[in-house]
Amino acid sequence: MTADALSPSVTPLLEMQDISKSFSGVSVLRHVNFTVYPSEIVCLLGENGAGKSTLMKILAGVHTEYQGQIKWDGEAIKFGSTYDAAAHGIGIVFQEFNLCPNLSVAENLFLGREIRNKFGLIDYPEMRRRAQQTFSRLGVVIDSDMLVRQLTVAPQQMIEIAKALGGGNTRLLIMDEPTAPLAGAEIEHLFALMNELKSRGVSIVFISHKLNEVLRMTDRVICLKDGENSGEVFTKDTSEDGLVSMMVGRELDRLYSRRSGHATDEVVLEVKNLSGPPRIHDVSFQVRRGEIVGLAGLQGAGRTELARLIIGAEKKTAGTILLHGQPVNIRHPVDAVRNHIGYVSEDRKKFGLILNMSVRENTTMTIHRQILNRLGLISAAKENAVTDLYVSKLKTKIASREQAIKNLSGGNQQKVVIAKWLAIKPDVLILDEPTRGIDVGAKAEVHKIIADLADAGVAVIMISSELPEVLHVADRILVMHEGRLTADIPREQASEEVLMKAAVA
Amino acid sequence: MATADPSVPSPLLENARPGFHMRLLRSRESGVFIAFVILFGTLAILRNRTFMSTENLANLGSTISYFAILGIAVLFVIVTSGVDLSLGSAAGLCGYVGAMAIVATPNPIAGIFVGLAVGILTGVVIGAINGAIVAFVNVTSFIVTLGMLGIGRGAIYIIAKYYVAPHASPPRDSPIAVLGIPQTYVDVAQGRVLGIPVPVLVLVVVALLAHCVLTYTVFGRRLYAIGGNEEATKLSGIHVNWVKFFAYVVCSATCAITGMLYVGRYSQGSLVAGNGDELNAIAAAVIGGTSLMGGSGSVLGVILGACIMGIVANGLDLLGIPSEPKLAIIGAVIVVAAIVDVVRNRRRA
Numbered sequence: 108m109t110a111d112a113l114s115p116s117v118t119p120l121l122e123m124q125d126i127s128k129s130f131s132g133v134s135v136l137r138h139v140n141f142t143v144y145p146s147e148i149v150c151l152l153g154e155n156g157a158g159k160s161t162l163m164k165i166l167a168g169v170h171t172e173y174q175g176q177i178k179w180d181g182e183a184i185k186f187g188s189t190y191d192a193a194a195h196g197i198g199i200v201f202q203e204f205n206l207c208p209n210l211s212v213a214e215n216l217f218l219g220r221e222i223r224n225k226f227g228l229i230d231y232p233e234m235r236r237r238a239q240q241t242f243s244r245l246g247v248v249i250d251s252d253m254l255v256r257q258l259t260v261a262p263q264q265m266i267e268i269a270k271a272l273g274g275g276n277t278r279l280l281i282m283d284e285p286t287a288p289l290a291g292a293e294i295e296h297l298f299a300l301m302n303e304l305k306s307r308g309v310s311i312v313f314i315s316h317k318l319n320e321v322l323r324m325t326d327r328v329i330c331l332k333d334g335e336n337s338g339e340v341f342t343k344d345t346s347e348d349g350l351v352s353m354m355v356g357r358e359l360d361r362l363y364s365r366r367s368g369h370a371t372d373e374v375v376l377e378v379k380n381l382s383g384p385p386r387i388h389d390v391s392f393q394v395r396r397g398e399i400v401g402l403a404g405l406q407g408a409g410r411t412e413l414a415r416l417i418i419g420a421e422k423k424t425a426g427t428i429l430l431h432g433q434p435v436n437i438r439h440p441v442d443a444v445r446n447h448i449g450y451v452s453e454d455r456k457k458f459g460l461i462l463n464m465s466v467r468e469n470t471t472m473t474i475h476r477q478i479l480n481r482l483g484l485i486s487a488a489k490e491n492a493v494t495d496l497y498v499s500k501l502k503t504k505i506a507s508r509e510q511a512i513k514n515l516s517g518g519n520q521q522k523v524v525i526a527k528w529l530a531i532k533p534d535v536l537i538l539d540e541p542t543r544g545i546d547v548g549a550k551a552e553v554h555k556i557i558a559d560l561a562d563a564g565v566a567v568i569m570i571s572s573e574l575p576e577v578l579h580v581a582d583r584i585l586v587m588h589e590g591r592l593t594a595d596i597p598r599e600q601a602s603e604e605v606l607m608k609a610a611v612a
Numbered sequence: 613m614a615t616a617d618p619s620v621p622s623p624l625l626e627n628a629r630p631g632f633h634m635r636l637l638r639s640r641e642s643g644v645f646i647a648f649v650i651l652f653g654t655l656a657i658l659r660n661r662t663f664m665s666t667e668n669l670a671n672l673g674s675t676i677s678y679f680a681i682l683g684i685a686v687l688f689v690i691v692t693s694g695v696d697l698s699l700g701s702a703a704g705l706c707g708y709v710g711a712m713a714i715v716a717t718p719n720p721i722a723g724i725f726v727g728l729a730v731g732i733l734t735g736v737v738i739g740a741i742n743g744a745i746v747a748f749v750n751v752t753s754f755i756v757t758l759g760m761l762g763i764g765r766g767a768i769y770i771i772a773k774y775y776v777a778p779h780a781s782p783p784r785d786s787p788i789a790v791l792g793i794p795q796t797y798v799d800v801a802q803g804r805v806l807g808i809p810v811p812v813l814v815l816v817v818v819a820l821l822a823h824c825v826l827t828y829t830v831f832g833r834r835l836y837a838i839g840g841n842e843e844a845t846k847l848s849g850i851h852v853n854w855v856k857f858f859a860y861v862v863c864s865a866t867c868a869i870t871g872m873l874y875v876g877r878y879s880q881g882s883l884v885a886g887n888g889d890e891l892n893a894i895a896a897a898v899i900g901g902t903s904l905m906g907g908s909g910s911v912l913g914v915i916l917g918a919c920i921m922g923i924v925a926n927g928l929d930l931l932g933i934p935s936e937p938k939l940a941i942i943g944a945v946i947v948v949a950a951i952v953d954v955v956r957n958r959r960r961a
Contacts, residue, residue: 420847444849458847461840463907472837472848475830484828527848 118181120145120310121166121279126175128161135161136173136334143279148301148311150321150342153331154354154518154546159314162331163281167199168192196278198271200285202544204263208256213238215255215266241269245300261293268300272309280304281312286320287544290406290572298324316546318347330354355548370398370582374432375566376417376448376535381426383416386590390426394535394566399557401581402570404610409590410570411453414537418443418450430534444473449528451521453539453570459524460512467494467508469523474530497526501556518549525556536560539570554580574603586610641901643952644916651923659930668926670809674877676915676922677811678870682893683900683914684822685866688859690897691826693839693906694746694753700889701764702738702864704882706731707871708768711790711881712775720794727797727875732868738764739864743857753860761890768883790881801876811873815915818869823911825862835859839906892921895946901953920949 123141127134136158143149153159164170166177168186177184179195186192206215213234214221222237224230238251242265249262258266264285271280282301286294301311301324315321321328322342330338330353338353373396381390387409394400402410415421417428419437427434430446437443443450452458460469471478471490478493480486494508503522505515512520521541528536538557542550557580561567571577577584584601586594586609594609655663662668682699689696696702710731717723742760746753772787803810826832834855837845846852867886874885898904899920900913924945928938 418847439851440847440849441851450847452844452847457841458844461837461844461907463840464837468833468837472845472850475833475850479830484824485830485833531849 117144119143119178120147120180122176122178123162123166124176124178126162126165126173126177128158128165128170128173134334136165138175139331139334139336141329143310143312145278145310146305146308147327148305148313148325150313150315150325150328151331152314152321152328152350152354153337154548157331157354157546158334159331160283163199163283163312163314166192167197167281193273196276197281198273198277198279199281200264200267200271200283202283202287204267206255206263206266208254210255211251212249212253212255212258212262212266213251216241216251216269218270241272245269245272246303247296260288261290261296264288264297272304277309279310279312281314283314284316284544285313286315286317294320316544316550318350318547321350322347328353351547354546370561371396371564375430376568377429377432378417379427379429381413381416381423381428383412383421383423383425385412387413387416387423388590390587390590390592392585392592392595394568396566397561397564398583399561399567399569399581401577401584402568402587403572403574403577403584403606404587406572408587408610410587411539412590413587414450414539414568414570417537418448420450444531447531447534449473449531449533449536451524451528451536451538451541453543455517455520455524460520462511462513464512465509466498466503466505466512466515466523467491469512470494470497470526470530473527477530493530494526497522497529500529501526502552516545516549518545518552521545521549521553522556525553529560533560533565535566535568537568537570540572541569542571542573542576574606577606578603641910641913641916644899644901644913644920648916648919648923651920651927655923655927655930659927662930663927666807668930670804672922672926674809674811674873675926676918677809677815678873679889679892679896679921680815680915680918681818681870681873682867682889683896683918684818684911685863685870686890686893687822687897687902687909687911687914688826688835688866689753689863690894690902690904691835691839691906691909692856692859693842693904694856694859695757695894695904696742696753696860696863697757697890697894698738698742698760698764699757699863699867699893700886701761701768702735702867702886703871703874703889704884704886705738705764705768705871706734706864706868707874707885708771708790708881708883709734710868710872711793711875712771714794714797714875715790715792715881720796723794724797724800728872731872731875732865735865735868735871736861739861740857742864743860746860747853747856765887772883787883789878789883793875793879793881798876798879801873810876814869814873818866819911819915822866826911831855831858836907839903839908841907891942891946892918895949896921898953899946899949920945 119142121143123139126136126139126141128136139158139162141151141162151159151163161170165173168189168191171187177186184195186195207218213231216238217234222230222233235251242249245265245268247262247265249258249265255263255266271277285297289297305311313321313325325342328340328342328345328350329336332354340349340353374393375396376394379391382388390413404410412421416423417437419439419442422438428437429435435442435446437446456462461472467490471493474493478486478489480489491508497503498505501522503519503526505519512523515523541557542553545553557567557569569577569580578598578601582598584596584598584606585592586596586606588610596605682703686696686699710727713730714723714727717726738760742757745751745756769787772789775790801810805813826835834845834850837850838852838855842852871886875881878885896917897909897914898917900910900915900917902909902913921942924942925938928941933941
C-alpha cells in the first residue's frame with residue numbers, strides 16, 4: 108500500500124522482493140518484501156527472532172545464499188560479499204561494535220584502507236587530518252590519537268558510523284539498535300546526525316525496539332513477524348499501540364496487570380554501609396520478602412558495581428551484608444550462590460552464558476552439585492529434568508535442550524540466564540538490565556516472570572536504565588549517583604522527574 | 613543430517629563436545645581418521661614387509677600411545693584455554709625420579725608400584741607448581757610452563773649429577789642415567805597381552821578414564837565452561853581458580869604415566885626422555901580438533917591426532933629418512949593439518 112501511496116515516478120533505492128532464507132532446514136524468512144526510497148528513514152520493526160538481522164545480513168552481503176531478488180537502483184543485483192555491498196554504497200552499523208580497542212581512533216577508522224606515504228609506510232599525519240575532517244563533518248569532537256578503549260560508547264559508535272559511511276558514496280546506512288547503548292544527550296546527537304544524513308540524500312534503515320524513537324525519527328515502518336511481513340505503515344499514520352499490535356499480531360496490554368501479592372515486612376537482605384571498588388561509597392538499604400526494588404541511575408552511577416559487591420565478584424572494603432537478619436560473609440560468587448543470592452548480569456554474552464555450550468549445560472551451571480547421581484557423576488536425567496522444568500516455566504523457545512545457546516534470540520537467551528538463577532532457588536535475585544536488547548513481547552514476559560518471582564517470596568532487585576520500566580515494575584525505587592544512594596522512594600511517590608532529579612544530583 | 617545451507621553451522625556440530633562422539637565421528641574427526649587410514653594404506657603398500665611386521669606394528673602402537681597419553685594430559689589444560697609446554701620435561705623428570713625409586717626398591721615387583729607412585733607423585737608436584745602460579749598468581753600459562761620446561765629438564769641433570777646408584781659405582785662428575793632397572797619392570801612395561809603392547813593397554817585405560825572425567829564429572833564440565841567463558845563461570849558460583857589448578861595437576865600427573873613407560877622402553881631413567889614431546893602432544897591435540905582458544909576438544913580426537921603423529925614418524929623411519937629432515941617433515945605435517953582444519957572451518961562457518 109505504501110509503495111502505491113508514494114509517487115510512482117520515484118524509483119526505489121532498494122527493493123528486496125520475495126526473499127526467503129533458511130538455516131539448516133529451518134525457515135527464517137518467507138517471501139519477505141522490503142523497499143527503501145531515496146532520502147528516507149525506514150524502521151525495520153519486529154520482535155527478536157522475527158528475521159530482521161537475517162534480512163539485513165542478506166542486504167549487507169553477509170549471507171549470500173537466499174531465494175528472491177534484490178534490486179538496487181532499479182537493477183537486479185546479488186551482493187557476493189560485504190565488500191561488494193559496501194562498494195555499492197551500503198553501510199552497516201552492527202549492534203556490537205567491531206573495533207580494535209588497542210588501536211587509535213584514526214587507525215580504526217582507516218583499518219584495511221590505511222593511507223600510505225611515498226615510502227609505502229603509514230602516513231599518520233594525513234590519516235589524522237582526514238579523521239578530523241570526517242568527524243567534523245559528522246559534527247563530533249573525537250581526538251583521533253586516543254585509543255579506542257579509552258573512549259566511551261558514544262564516540263565508539265561514531266567511529267562505527269564513520270566507518271560505515273566510508274568513502275562518502277554510501278547511499279544506504281543500516282543501523283541496528285544504535286540507541287541501545289546511548290544516554291539522553293548522545294541519542295539526541297545521533298538523531299540530529301541521522302536527519303542530517305537524510306537531508307544529504309542518504310537513506311537509513313533504523314532498527315530499534317524503542318517505539319517512541321521509531322515514531323519520532325522514521326518516515327515509514329515495515330514490520331516482520333516470524334519471518335514474514337506483518338505490516339507496513341507510514342509513521343505519521345500510526346501510534347505506539349499500532350506498532351505493538353503489528354509486532355505481536357494483537358493489541359498487547361503492555362502494562363501487565365499488577366501482581367496480586369505485596370511486599371511483606373520481613374527483611375531478607377540488608378546492606379549496611381557497603382563500600383568497595385571502584386566507587387561504591389557507604390550504601391545501605393533493605394529488601395523485603397516479596398518486594399521488587401528498582402535500582403535506577405545513570406550509566407556509570409555504580410549500580411552494576413554495587414551488585415557485584417553484594418555477590419562477592421569484587422571485594423568490599425567496608426560494610427556488612429545481612430541475610431534474614433544474620434550477617435553473612437560473601438567473598439566470592441560461590442558464597443552468594445550458597446546463600447541463595449542470584450545475579451542476572453547486564454551483559455549476558457560476557458557474564459551470563461557459555462556461548463558454545465547448550466541450553467542444558469547453561470541452565471545447570473549454578474547447580475552442578477544437585478545434578479549428580481549416586482556415583483557422583485552428572486546425571487543426564489536430572490539435568491534434562493531441570494532444563495525442561497525451566498524451559499516450560501519461562502516458556503523459552505528452543506529447538507532442543509542441546510541447541511547451542513548462541514543460536515537463540517536475545518529474549519530466549521535471557522530466559523536461560525534467568526533459569527540458571529531460578530535453579531538455585533534464590534531468596535534474593537538481582538537482575539541487571541534484564542530487558543536490555545530484547546523485544547517488546549519478551550520484555551512483557553520478563554516483567555511477568557519478575558512479578559511472579561516476587562509473588563513467590565523472592566526479594567528482587569531490578570537494575571534498569573529505563574525509567575518507565577522501573578516505575579512500572581518496582582514497588583520501591585532506589586536511585587544511585589556516583590556510587591552513593593541518593594533516593595529511596597515508594598512507587599506511589601515516584602515519577603520520571605523525581606527519579607531523574609535524584610539520578611543527576 | 614540434512615543441512616540445507618552449508619554456509620550455516622549446524623547446531624549439532626557447533627555443540628560438538630565429548631558427549632557427542634558419534635556425531636563428531638561424522639564430522640571433524642572423520643577427516644583425521646581418513647587421513648590415518650590413507651597413511652596406513654600407503655605404508656602398507658610401500659613398505660609392506662617391514663611396516664606390517666608384528667614388531668613394527670607393536671612399535672607403532674607404543675609410539676602412538678606415548679603421544680596420545682601426553683596429548684590427553686595436555687587436553688585437560690588446553691580445554692581451559694591454557695597450555696602446558698612443560699609436559700615433556702615433566703614426563704622426563706617423573707620417569708627419572710621414578711626410576712631412582714625402582715632401583716632403590718629391593719623387591720622388583722614392589723619396585724613397579726613404588727616407582728609408579730613416586731613418578732606420579734612427582735607429576736602432581738610439578739602440576740601443582742604450574743597450576744598454583746597460573747591459577748592463583750594469574751601468570752599466563754604459556755610463560756609459566758615454558759619456564760617449567762627448562763626447570764624440569766635442568767632438575768633432571770642436577771639430580772643426575774648427585775645421584776649415586778645403590779651398591780654401585782663411586783661418586784663421579786658427569787650426570788648419568790639411572791641404570792640397573794630390573795628386567796621385571798622392563799618386561800611389564802614393554803610386554804604384550806594377547807599381542808597388544810602394554811603401552812596401548814595403558815592408553816586405553818587412561819583414555820576411558822579421561823573421557824569419563826571430561827564428560828560425566830562436574831570437574832570436566834567446569835573445565836569446558838572455563839574455556840568457554842571464564843568470567844561467566846566464576847559468576848555462576850564456581851571456584852574457577854581451583855578448577856584450573858587441578859587441570860594442571862591432572863595434566864602433569866598423567867604425563868608421569870608416559871614418563872614411567874619411557875623407563876621401560878629405554879630400560880633406564882634417561883636424561884633426555886620426553887625431550888620435545890610437547891610438540892607431539894600439543895600437535896596431536898590440535899590435529900584432533902582441540903581448540904587452543906579453549907572450550908572444545910575430545911579424548912577421541914586427541915587419540916586420532918596422535919595416530920597421525922605416530923604413523924608419520926614411523927613411516928619416515930621406515931622410508932629411511934634421517935632424523936633431521938624427519939623433524940622438519942613432522943613440523944610441516946602439523947602446519948598442514950592446522951591449515952586443513954582452518955579451511956574446513958571456514959567452509960562451515
